[in-house]
Amino acid sequence: MKTAFLYAGQGSQHKGMGEDLYRDFEEFREVIDGADASFDIKQMCFEDPDGKLSKTKYTQPCMVAFASGVTAILNKNGKKPDYLAGLSLGEYSALQAAGVWDSKKAISLAAFRGEAMTKAAEGVExxxxxxxxxxxxxxxxxxxxxxxxxxxxxxxxxxxxxxxxxxxxxxxxxxxxxxxxxxxxxxxxLNVSGPFHTKFMSAAGDALKDYFNDIEFSEEKIPVVFNVSGKEKGETETTQELLVKQVQSGVKMTQTIEYLLDKGVRRFVEIGPGKALTGFVKKTAKEKEISDIECITLETSEEVKSYIEK
Structure with missing residues (x-):
């Protein structure tokens, strides 16, 4: 059975996320403790002392750190998918899982993206x-x-x-x-702090474009299905271009899931807080009259242990 890992986007974060994984898995601890951010990611995820976790510039590096930590556990235990995808911010976690960046670089990229999106949203109701x-x-x-x-x-x-x-x-x-x-x-x-994936994010796209000039992008070791097209990267496209477009245009999640289903994926593993993406999968599969799918969510230590042992 072909498998896709789907990485959650902004909005599903919550206080306490990853605390049990940090306790139980060395690989998760290494990612969290090695994160390069301007604030304490561990404290923000586990305690959210000042109620800032829901603010974009904090949410994004925290979510990617969580996802990278789970990916590290899965890699250690030989769990590899056939395809990768993510919702908006989750695409950065998918690219990290594909080997485009290591976890430290992915987290710092997410931190920059969060800051750029926050700035782009200033002054807009x-x-x-x-x-x-x-x-x-x-x-x-x-x-x-x-x-x-x-x-x-x-x-x-x-x-x-x-x-x-x-x-x-x-x-x-x-x-x-x-x-x-x-x-x-x-x-x-929706409870959001900005008009994300609209033309108001053009400034964030410009900032990312400049920032990417100094970032090394390795080749994908596992195929990634991109938000802006709902398919894999074309021969004339670059990951940098697709990520710039992604922040300032619509996310095609339906088309992404349809593409994966058409490629024969029947097991969908959602990595991150919440169950939104597997919900989208079920609705999309039902529309296509496909019933033989399996949906798994990996948020808690218990869920990760069960998936590894399966």
């Missing part, structure tokens, strides 16, 4: 909302109609029936109102 029950085509019409209120666009195509819109708060709220009038089942505002 932002909003992001998950819209349930509309097709992308139908939602795009609602978005177009709401642009009279400001900047709004589709950010994430998570799975069939769940698409995220983002931009200026007034415009996002207007688009959600129009979506409800046009048959959306639910519109759920």
């Amino acid at each position: 932002a909003g992001m909302t998950a819209v349930m029950g509309l097709s992308e085509e139908a939602l795009q019409k609602c978005v177009d109609e709401a642009k009279s209120e400001g900047v709004v666009s589709i950010c994430n195509d998570n799975c069939p029936g769940q698409i995220v819109i983002g931009g200026e708060k007034k415009a996002v709220e207007k688009a959600a109102e129009i979506a409800k009038e046009n048959g959306a089942k639910r519109c759920i505002p």
